Amino acid sequence: MIKHDVIVVGAGLAGLRAAIEAREKGADVAVLSKLHPVRSHSDQAQGGINAPLGEDDSWEKHTFDTIKGSDYLADQDAVEVMCKDAPRAIIELEHWGALFTRFDNGRIAQRPFGGAGFPRTCFAADKTGHVLQTTIFEQSRKNGVQMYEEWFATSLVVEDNVCKGLTAIEIVTGEVHAVEAKAVILAAGGAGQVYNKTSNSLSTTGDGIAMAYNAGIPIEDMEFVQFHPTTLYGSNILVSEGARGEGGYLVNAQGERFMKKYAPDKMELAPRDIVARAIETEITEGRGFANEYVHLDLRHLGEAKINERLPTIRELAIYFAGVDPVKEPIPIQPAQHYTMGGVPTGMNGVTPVKGLYAAGECACISVHGANRLGGNSLLDTVVFGKRAGAKAAEYAKEASATGFPEKPLQNEQKRIETLLNRKDGVKASEIKRAMGSTMFDKVGIFRQKRDGETAVKNVAALKRQIETVSVMDSSRKFNTSLIETLELGFELDLAEVIVAGALARKESRGAHHRTDYPKRDDDKWLKHTLAVRTADGPKLSYKPVTITRFKPEARGY
Amino acid sequence: MTAQEAVFRILRYNPERDASRRYETYRVKIDNRMTVLDALEDIKHEQDASLSFRRSCRSGICGSCAMKVNSLAKLACKTRVVTEVENHGEVLVEPMDNMPLIRDLVVDMNEFWREIDRGTPWLEWDNTLEGSSKENLLTNEQQQVSGRLADCIMCGCCFSDCVSRIFDKNFAGPASLAKVHRLVADPRDKVGANRVPALVGLGLWACTHCYFCWSQCPRDVRPVAAISVLRALSFKQGDESHGARHVNAFMNSIERTGMLNEATLYLRTMGWTTIRDFDLILKMAVKGKAPLPFPRPVPKIDEIRSIFRLAHEVKEK
Numbered sequence: 012m013i014k015h016d017v018i019v020v021g022a023g024l025a026g027l028r029a030a031i032e033a034r035e036k037g038a039d040v041a042v043l044s045k046l047h048p049v050r051s052h053s054d055q056a057q058g059g060i061n062a063p064l065g066e067d068d069s070w071e072k073h074t075f076d077t078i079k080g081s082d083y084l085a086d087q088d089a090v091e092v093m094c095k096d097a098p099r100a101i102i103e104l105e106h107w108g109a110l111f112t113r114f115d116n117g118r119i120a121q122r123p124f125g126g127a128g129f130p131r132t133c134f135a136a137d138k139t140g141h142v143l144q145t146t147i148f149e150q151s152r153k154n155g156v157q158m159y160e161e162w163f164a165t166s167l168v169v170e171d172n173v174c175k176g177l178t179a180i181e182i183v184t185g186e187v188h189a190v191e192a193k194a195v196i197l198a199a200g201g202a203g204q205v206y207n208k209t210s211n212s213l214s215t216t217g218d219g220i221a222m223a224y225n226a227g228i229p230i231e232d233m234e235f236v237q238f239h240p241t242t243l244y245g246s247n248i249l250v251s252e253g254a255r256g257e258g259g260y261l262v263n264a265q266g267e268r269f270m271k272k273y274a275p276d277k278m279e280l281a282p283r284d285i286v287a288r289a290i291e292t293e294i295t296e297g298r299g300f301a302n303e304y305v306h307l308d309l310r311h312l313g314e315a316k317i318n319e320r321l322p323t324i325r326e327l328a329i330y331f332a333g334v335d336p337v338k339e340p341i342p343i344q345p346a347q348h349y350t351m352g353g354v355p356t357g358m359n360g361v362t363p364v365k366g367l368y369a370a371g372e373c374a375c376i377s378v379h380g381a382n383r384l385g386g387n388s389l390l391d392t393v394v395f396g397k398r399a400g401a402k403a404a405e406y407a408k409e410a411s412a413t414g415f416p417e418k419p420l421q422n423e424q425k426r427i428e429t430l431l432n433r434k435d436g437v438k439a440s441e442i443k444r445a446m447g448s449t450m451f452d453k454v455g456i457f458r459q460k461r462d463g464e465t466a467v468k469n470v471a472a473l474k475r476q477i478e479t480v481s482v483m484d485s486s487r488k489f490n491t492s493l494i495e496t497l498e499l500g501f502e503l504d505l506a507e508v509i510v511a512g513a514l515a516r517k518e519s520r521g522a523h524h525r526t527d528y529p530k531r532d533d534d535k536w537l538k539h540t541l542a543v544r545t546a547d548g549p550k551l552s553y554k555p556v557t558i559t560r561f562k563p564e565a566r567g568y
Numbered sequence: 569m570t571a572q573e574a575v576f577r578i579l580r581y582n583p584e585r586d587a588s589r590r591y592e593t594y595r596v597k598i599d600n601r602m603t604v605l606d607a608l609e610d611i612k613h614e615q616d617a618s619l620s621f622r623r624s625c626r627s628g629i630c631g632s633c634a635m636k637v638n639s640l641a642k643l644a645c646k647t648r649v650v651t652e653v654e655n656h657g658e659v660l661v662e663p664m665d666n667m668p669l670i671r672d673l674v675v676d677m678n679e680f681w682r683e684i685d686r687g688t689p690w691l692e693w694d695n696t697l698e699g700s701s702k703e704n705l706l707t708n709e710q711q712q713v714s715g716r717l718a719d720c721i722m723c724g725c726c727f728s729d730c731v732s733r734i735f736d737k738n739f740a741g742p743a744s745l746a747k748v749h750r751l752v753a754d755p756r757d758k759v760g761a762n763r764v765p766a767l768v769g770l771g772l773w774a775c776t777h778c779y780f781c782w783s784q785c786p787r788d789v790r791p792v793a794a795i796s797v798l799r800a801l802s803f804k805q806g807d808e809s810h811g812a813r814h815v816n817a818f819m820n821s822i823e824r825t826g827m828l829n830e831a832t833l834y835l836r837t838m839g840w841t842t843i844r845d846f847d848l849i850l851k852m853a854v855k856g857k858a859p860l861p862f863p864r865p866v867p868k869i870d871e872i873r874s875i876f877r878l879a880h881e882v883k884e885k
Contacts, residue, residue, distance in 0.1 A: 047632075047677070049631065049721065049722050050624050050625075050630040051630075052625070054721075055627065102700070102702065105703040105704065106697045106700070106704070107691060108691030108693065110714055110715050110718055113707055113708050115707075116705070117707055118703065118705065141629060141719075141721070142718060145718060149689060149690035152689065152690055153690040153692075183670060212626070212630060213623060213625075246626070248626070249627070323629075326628075327628075330628070331601075331627070333601070438613070438617075440612075440613035483617035486584045486618070488582070488583055488584060488670065489620050489671040489674050490620070491620045492612070492617045492618065
């Protein structure tokens with residue numbers, strides 16, 4: 012049996028930052044990830060990471076922008092912690108080797124981003140995620156963090172509200188292992204693949220959140236799903252908010268910079284929920300192109316600036332959309348981008364289960380509330396990854412190993428064996444397609460009761476179908492169909508929670524917009540959703556939002 | 569272009585079922601924008617679920633889907649099917665080279681990562697900086713070289729298609745040396761140029777400048793150019809390995825005689841150890857294949873030497 016003090020699930024920025032910290036605190040720590048660390052989804056972040064470094068800026072202003080951006084659903088004490096720690100986190104990454112773009116005076120450059128009162132977003136051209144992920148991976152190697160690469164965690168083992176470890180498939184052999192740990196840190200990312208139109212990688216399947224849900228932990232605010240305004244039409248590959256931060260225009264088919272109707276002050280740099288809704292409205296009201304997309308126009312920035320600040324965007328647009336942004340506008344449309352909800356944690360990653368921690372996109376602290384500001388997710392990963400790592404190491408030092416029960420491993424082995432041996436059944440890819448379109452069409456940018464009820468029915472039907480799914484490949488070694496099928500199980504669990512939360516929440520707040528309840532309703536709905544798994548599907552309850560210094564007020568841009 | 573069909577010939581190998589590698593043919597409806605990854609996903613989900621390959625971001629940044637497409641290592645997600653069909657008539661898909669095969673298009677990349685690790689691939693920063701609330705001041709120009717090299721996504725394409733690696737398992741490979749140069753070129757790295765002496769041990773001189781690592785890199789990292797810079801640095805630091813001596817002997821032969829004399833090249837590179845190959849040299853001499861190590865200069869050798877003089881002067885300046 013594999014045994015460590017601390018096991019981190021996921022090797023993106025949050026996971027590796029947690030592991031480095033836990034190791035520095037003297038814990039025996041290992042990272043388990045279904046991908047090699049450099050393949051993690053953090054690598055795909057483009058635009059940047061926020062920190063109030065400017066002389067006129069302050070953590071208070073950053074905190075306010077974040078809370079207003081969250082439509083007042085963020086827990087304000089947590090946001091304060093994040094914004095206060097932001098400069099330190101950036102300097103640390105710089106010292107570790109991150110190649111940030113610089114101002115002429117040699118300081119780290121900052122660009123304007125949506126919903127921010129100051130140019131507060133540090134960046135490495137438009138490949139910030141890649142630069143940070145590489146840097147933090149390097150430091151984890153230096154630090155000697157042990158890795159289980161291409162291991163897929165299938166379930167958490169929790170007894171009497173204490174986490175004992177997990178079960179995982181070693182993908183290369185197909186063997187199902189018990190992994191014992193005094194502390195487990197979930198840092199397995201978001202659930203973008205629940206939607207068919209998403210900027211997320213094919214691996215972003217919500218495994219960590221779903222494992223926590225399956226272990227009986229109530230998961231928080233899953234109906235708050237961010238749709239990024241600008242993804243390439245067709246492939247939904249991300250076009251960074253940095254493109255608008257550098258001055259890009261959004262233009263409809265009538266040649267109008269339509270954001271003036273939706274956010275006259277901030278224009279293209281309004282928060283993402285507002286811009287995504289604006290684009291969707293333009294398209295549905297017939298002012299888009301081919302009823303599918305609008306234009307992101309960068310031509311006026313000039314070739315030199317595009318090459319210096321947005322080289323990846325240029326390359327991606329040329330390659331995946333056949334359009335050179337220097338000469339033509341980029342066809343873009345909104346797509347799923349970020350999971351604001353997740354495993355509920357305190358400010359040190361602590362979850363309701365002893366010995367279980369969470370950080371990064373799979374956690375819900377909540378610093379993003381109903382809508383995350385661009386540039387705050389990378390910050391979230393390194394600030395709270397570090398804190399979760401420290402806390403888990405501290406806990407593991409005190410805790411004594413309580414033994415790993417036999418039953419969960421046997422159950423998982425049996426479950427997977429059954430799955431592999433089922434000859435006939437529905438194809439996982441068919442279920443996935445149906446789930447993705449139901450979620451985008453019925454629980455997408457705009458929501459309403461009737462669509463929500465259809466989605467409930469559709470997802471329930473798909474959940475019944477997956478009971479008879481066939482992997483169509485019974486071999487053990489590197490069986491990617493098996494992994495995809497297990498991921499789909501996780502995705503469906505979360506789809507059900509998203510739908511339930513969205514149908515129940517009779518108001519519009521941040522990214523959750525109900526056309527039948529178009530106003531925010533603080534009297535009834537200024538609260539977090541919690542969904543717990545029962546035999547009859549998710550059961551919802553609510554908990555209050557922590558408000559410290561900023562009273563909810565009207566949110567205009 | 570309207571929808572048409574492409575033929576995919578894909579290498580298949582499942583260690584649990586197949587005694588050896590085989591090829592399977594699939595037909596896929598394609599359009600103008602379809603990538604090889606799109607087609608593989610289509611095959612997996614519509615025709616044959618047992619086909620195994622790695623993939624994740626589908627936008628050319630995570631480096632998962634490196635494989636050989638019509639015999640060259642590429643990212644499947646950045647390779648368009650129509651282009652392959654136009655150039656080759658079909659799409660031949662195989663796993664990367666220079667790494668053991670696990671299954672279908674999946675190779676064991678541990679060997680690649682071990683070679684990366686040999687270059688101590690992390691920035692050694694000054695511990696006194698810890699707790700410092702200020703960043704290092706750097707210009708974009710100072711970061712330019714490291715910046716290009718840091719674009720590397722560790723996909724393995726260069727390693728797969730590296731000709732030298734086939735024959736020399738001590739050669740750490742293009743990505744590993746590119747990573748070393750990324751750190752050497754970073755003013756913040758405490759070790760900096762002190763990383764260079766170890767590079768002879770990593771096979772610094774094994775690269776044959778075939779340029780496959782340049783042409784196959786999906787991120788335009790240009791590892792071979794990094795290797796050239798590292799060689800020059802090593803040379804400056806007094807490298808006296810066979811590789812460095814070979815370069816010297818090369819120059820020397822041209823400067824003295826205006827031509828390349830293989831015999832003096834060999835003697836000057838290998839020194840006294842030439843005697844170990846005496847047997848081979850004798851055999852070559854008998855067949856008239858070994859030139860005498862006493863070449864006569866070409867006519868007008870002075871002109872060549874004046875070029876060298878000028879080059880030395882420029883270098884000193």
